Each structure stands twice: as C-alpha cells, then as structure tokens.
Amino acid sequence: MKNLFKALAAFQQEAPVIHKGTKGYGYSYADLPAIFEVINPLLKKHGLGFTQLLNTNEERHYLVTVLFHVETGEQIQSSTLIPEVELKGMNTFQSFGSGVTYFRRYALSSALGIITDKDTDAAGEQVKNSKPKITKERFNKALEAVKAGSYAMDELIEKFDLDTEQMQIIKKA
Amino acid sequence: MKIRCSSLGKLMTASRSKTEQLSKTTKSYIQELVLEHKYGIKKEWSSRYTDKGNECEEDSITLANEVLNVGFIYKNEEHFQNDYITGTPDVNTNEVLLDIKTSFDGTTFPFFEDEIPNKDYYYQLQGYMWLTGKEESLLVYCLTNTPSEIVEDEIRRVHWKEHAIEESEEIRHYVEAKHNFDHIPLEKRVKVFKIQKDEAVIEAIKEKIELAREYYNKLIETI
Numbered sequence: 001m002k003n004l005f006k007a008l009a010a011f012q013q014e015a016p017v018i019h020k021g022t023k024g025y026g027y028s029y030a031d032l033p034a035i036f037e038v039i040n041p042l043l044k045k046h047g048l049g050f051t052q053l054l055n056t057n058e059e060r061h062y063l064v065t066v067l068f069h070v071e072t073g074e075q076i077q078s079s080t081l082i083p084e085v086e087l088k089g090m091n092t093f094q095s096f097g098s099g100v101t102y103f104r105r106y107a108l109s110s111a112l113g114i115i116t117d118k119d120t121d122a123a124g125e126q127v128k129n130s131k132p133k134i135t136k137e138r139f140n141k142a143l144e145a146v147k148a149g150s151y152a153m154d155e156l157i158e159k160f161d162l163d164t165e166q167m168q169i170i171k172k173a
Numbered sequence: 174m175k176i177r178c179s180s181l182g183k184l185m186t187a188s189r190s191k192t193e194q195l196s197k198t199t200k201s202y203i204q205e206l207v208l209e210h211k212y213g214i215k216k217e218w219s220s221r222y223t224d225k226g227n228e229c230e231e232d233s234i235t236l237a238n239e240v241l242n243v244g245f246i247y248k249n250e251e252h253f254q255n256d257y258i259t260g261t262p263d264v265n266t267n268e269v270l271l272d273i274k275t276s277f278d279g280t281t282f283p284f285f286e287d288e289i290p291n292k293d294y295y296y297q298l299q300g301y302m303w304l305t306g307k308e309e310s311l312l313v314y315c316l317t318n319t320p321s322e323i324v325e326d327e328i329r330r331v332h333w334k335e336h337a338i339e340e341s342e343e344i345r346h347y348v349e350a351k352h353n354f355d356h357i358p359l360e361k362r363v364k365v366f367k368i369q370k371d372e373a374v375i376e377a378i379k380e381k382i383e384l385a386r387e388y389y390n391k392l393i394e395t396i
Contacts, residue, residue, distance in 0.1 A: 085336055086336060102339075132231040142245045145244055150244070150268070151247075159247070
C-alpha cells in the first residue's frame with residue numbers, strides 16, 4: 001500500500017477545497033462534475049484512479065468506491081449502503097439514481113480526503129457579540145429612563161453594544 | 174417544594190373527576206418534580222418553538238419597546254421566589270411587568286384573538302405579579318423574523334419530510350417567506366393582553382400547591 005498512500009498524500013497536498021457555490025440546505029456544495037473537473041488532472045498527475053461500482057446483496061444496493069494506484073494496482077475501497085427512498089415526483093428508478101449520485105459525491109470525497117461542501121459549522125466561526133445592539137428610538141427611551149432615575153447609565157453601557165454616536169451622546173450627557 | 178411560574182398552568186389544570194383534587198396533568202408534573210428532586214432525573218425539552226423564543230428574546234423586547242408606550246424596557250435578570258412559587262419575568266421595570274412570547278410563525282401569532290390564547294400564561298403572569306407585587310402585567314406576543322439558522326433547519330426539515338435530496342428552490346422560498354414578516358407593519362406584529370392581579374386566583378394557586386405538596390410528599394417517601 002506504500003505507493004498508493006504516498007500518491008494519495010501527495011494528491012491531497014495539491015487538492016483544493018472544492019466549492020461550486022451551489023446553494024443547498026444552507027451550505028454550498030460541489031456536484032460531481034465540479035469535483036471531476038478539479039480532481040481528474042491531479043489524479044492523473046499522481047498516478048491514481050478510481051471507479052465506483054454498484055453492487056446488490058440480499059436486495060440491498062451498495063456503492064463500492066475503489067481508489068487504486070495505477071502502476072502497482074494497490075487499492076482501498078469503501079462500501080456504502082444506498083437507502084431506498086421514494087422521492088416526491090420521481091419514479092423508483094429516478095429516486096434510486098438521485099441516491100446514487102448523492103452517495104457517489106460523498107463516498108468519493110471521503111475516499112480521497114477532499115472537502116467538497118461547506119457545512120453550516122463554518123458559520124460557527126463567526127463570533128457573535130453577546131451584547132445586543134440598541135435602536136435609536138429605544139436608546140432615547142433608555143436615556144429618558146436614566147434621567148428619571150429608573151435606569152442606571154452604567155447598566156446601559158454595560159448591557160448594550162452601543163455605537164460610536166450613542167457613546168458620544170452618553171459622554172455629553 | 175416550590176412551583177415555577179411557567180408551570181402554574183399545569184398545576185391549575187382542572188381535574189375531570191369531582192373526586193380527584195389533582196388533575197392528571199398536575200400529577201404528571203408533580204411526578205416529574207419528584208424524580209428530579211430525588212434522583213436527578215430531569216425531563217429536558219426543547220423544540221424549534223422554544224429555540225426561536227430563546228434566540229429572539231432580545232429582538233422581541235426591542236420590537237415591543239418600539240411599539241408599546243411603556244418607557245424603556247429591558248431584560249430582567251432577577252429571580253424571585255416566595256414560600257410557594259419561583260420565577261423570572263422577562264421584563265420587570267419600576268413601571269411595568271411583562272412576559273414576552275415570540276410566535277414561531279405567522280400562523281401561531283394571535284392576530285385576531287381578544288382573549289389570551291393559552292390560559293397557562295394567565296397563571297404564569299398571576300405568579301409573577303404575586304412575586305413582584307405588581308397589580309397589572311402585560312402578556313406580549315411578538316412576531317419577529319426567524320433567525321437564519323432556524324430557517325435553515327426548517328428548510329432541511331421540510332426537504333426531509335418531502336423526501337427531497339437535492340435542494341428545491343420552491344421549498345426554500347416557501348420556508349423563507351413563512352419566517353419573514355418585514356412586509357407587516359411593526360405595530361401589527363405586537364399583540365398585548367393586559368392581565369390584572371387577582372387575589373382569588375392567587376389564593377386558589379396557594380391551595381393547589383398545598384394539595385400538590387401532599388401528593389409530592391407521599392410520592393417522594395414511597396419511590
């Protein structure tokens with residue numbers, strides 16, 4: 001397996017994150033043609049190839065993804081069960097076809113160790129400001145409450161994410 | 174054993190049988206408390222409705238503050254309790270006590286109701302008035318836009334329900350439209366129900382809690 005792993009590692013060093021920018025379920029993902037477009041020249045460069053076979057066992061359908069090293073024939077493979085799902089507006093064969101396409105994308109990406117979708121976890125990188133902003137109208141009401149003595153200026157500063165203009169008004173007050 | 178204001182509705186549910194002093198709902202609630210207090214078994218529950226309520230609390234207070242003529246209102250963080258009940262009202266300023274309910278979507282917002290749609294909230298606010306000494310309170314329903322992460326969850330849920338693997342633009346547009354209310358004037362997106370403190374109701378709550386305590390003590394000794 002030495003040759004296969006060496007070639008795969010070299011491939012991964014060059015393979016970029018593949019985003020097509022397709023909007024789907026709140027993330028962008030690359031479809032199969034977009035993945036092929038990027039990986040085919042790189043696979044060739046590193047002497048790698050793959051094939052994806054459909055197997056049936058006890059009336060269950062499996063997608064077998066084989067990744068091989070061209071020169072030595074070394075290979076790794078994965079087998080994925082394709083669940084039978086009836087999709088709305090599609091007949092059985094069309095539903096099955098959709099499932100195959102769907103799993104081909106993920107099985108191939110996994111076998112090659114490449115990233116082809118950007119899930120919503122990426123949104124977690126954005127650090128949310130825990131303090132709420134305060135609208136102009138509400139800010140004015142807060143100042144009135146401060147003047148009336150029913151709310152403390154310190155609390156206003158501490159609990160809200162005030163903008164520059166609001167901070168200047170407070171300084172002048 | 175003290176009762177949270179948000180659970181007073183369960184406590185005050187009337188029994189269907191005249192011979193039973195506590196209803197099935199009340200007993201189930203007390204059983205949950207017994208398990209929680211004795212063995213630490215706690216029924217955690219959250220839903221997309223509560224998620225939106227939590228995430229939009231500040232947006233809803235802001236919306237209510239812009240629409241209602243109640244001075245400056247802000248989130249209350251003080252926890253109150255007396256010998257019977259505990260609770261943390263959403264807003265409790267010198268002038269006003271209110272509890273905010275953020276509607277999940279337009280279908281759950283009480284556009285036309287003249288009376289409180291959910292009696293549980295009536296008891297919840299009676300509890301808060303009892304705790305804070307206020308004579309009047311406001312139950313405020315707010316219709317705020319649903320945060321994008323919850324909308325995305327909804328889009329996924331609807332795709333799943335429809336057995337759709339590839340994204341459907343139709344579903345996306347449908348769900349996004351269902352959770353955006355920018356086209357509705359702000360003042361129509363806030364609905365207020367005024368509730369007066371009722372000493373008779375508070376007495377009834379006390380009596381019910383006494384009965385619930387008897388049931389609680391009996392259960393906690395036997396389990």
